[in-house]
Amino acid sequence: MKDYSGEHWKVAGTAVTFGKFYKGSIERLEAAGCEVKLNPYGRPLTNEEMIEFAGDCDALIVGNDKVPANVIEHFHNMKVIAKHGVGVDAIDKDQAKKQGILVTNAPGTNKDEVADAAMCLALMVARDFHTMNTHTKNHEWIKYPGVDVVDKTIGVIGAGAIGTAFVRRATGFTDKILVNDLVERDEVKAMGAKYVSKEEIYSSCDIISLHVPLDESTFHLLDEKAFSLMKPGTILVNTARSKCVEVEPLTKALKDGTLRGYGVDVYDFEPPAWLDLFDFPNVVMTPHVAGTTYESNQRMGDTAVTNVIAVKQGKTPPNLITFGGASA
Structure with missing residues (x-):
């Protein structure tokens, strides 16, 4: 050189x-x-x-x-x-x-920062604290229950450096952690996580967190078929890439209760073209700062x-x- x-x-x-x-x-x-x-x-x-x-x-x-x-x-x-x-x-x-x-x-x-943010988004959706914060600051004293994260089944798609860091955080909530990746890491297995197919994660998990790069294999990874396998009330978190999730089936899943909510930090462009789902009360958005x-x-x-x-x-x-x- x-x-x-x-x-x-x-x-x-x-x-x-x-x-x-x-x-x-x-x-x-x-x-x-x-x-x-x-x-x-x-x-x-x-x-x-x-x-x-x-x-x-x-x-x-x-x-x-x-x-x-x-x-x-x-x-x-x-x-x-x-x-x-x-x-x-x-x-x-x-x-x-x-x-x-x-x-x-x-x-x-920034692997730990992104993992922290992903877990934070999952908790926000689970407890609806973003909405409660708005209500409370508007002097509206409204109480209603969220859902537990403890002892739930958590799925991680993509267990590289960030996904592995997320698994580590998930072990503080549950021993039921399912992982999908092309490579199986001993570090992930040592934490008690089980490697399974993506389909098993879709159908079995209460919380799913995406940590994959964007390429031909992950473009629209979560499509209509993937959402059709999910049980009602699933929480989806995306701190990976926006195009890993197809918009139309995502919107439908947020409307029909397949998803309890969607926590997202990534977009096609910045600032993004506004999607209808961004106005949904069960969508928590941050401006691509998970790693910052x-x-x-x-x-x-x-x-x-x-x-x-x-x-x-x-x-x-x-x-x-x-x-x-x-x-x-």
Whole structure:
């Protein structure tokens, strides 16, 4: 790999929270000979904005922005696209490879935060505390029961780093944990979880939490057939990817009682096109912040910067995405 140590680099940080709460990552880049500019919009960039903002840069630290092929084609100086987070499905890795641009991510930097948020969403739906909070603050003293989480059957689809962290939290509530993944982890089994088919999770679980990447095998993973297998009152949590759940059968399931509720932190776009189901009282929404805390923000920023600086120094970045899969 070419050593760029003596060169001045331009680095575009489009991740909304990069450099906002923690300045140490920017200071490291500047000390390495980089000029850094940060997202001026406070949201993911459009394709046109991305081309204008990062088109002449040497490195891109990207958040939830989409970086398709027709954007990457305009990156004439780019050496590395570093994800400020884990998932790289929004980056056209084939086009990056074609242009010799390395792609990296920051695995494990927010796994506990996302697992915490997923469990929080499950509890909110179970107890309806989001609605009660609104009532109480409006001086409406309305009491009604929720449902227990303790001793319920909890299903986890996707047991990578985040899914495993969620399993760990679930053991505090129940010993009935069902898991589905392509790879069976000894760590997950040691916690008492049982690997089963997705169909068994759909039909047996009271709570289902999604922790899968988005690819051809997980697109609309929860479709009409999946919802038809669920028992009434199931709680569904999605901190993975929005397109893993098909909207029309999801909407029907929320209306007919198949789902007690839906806790969601992920959307097709940010801010999302408004769906009818977003107005349902049994839907709890957060603005894609499941992995965002002060601590995780520092870890994600530092990891992304470590990857960028490694490339600048002519070294293989520690979290290089191998095309066809992540190094994580």
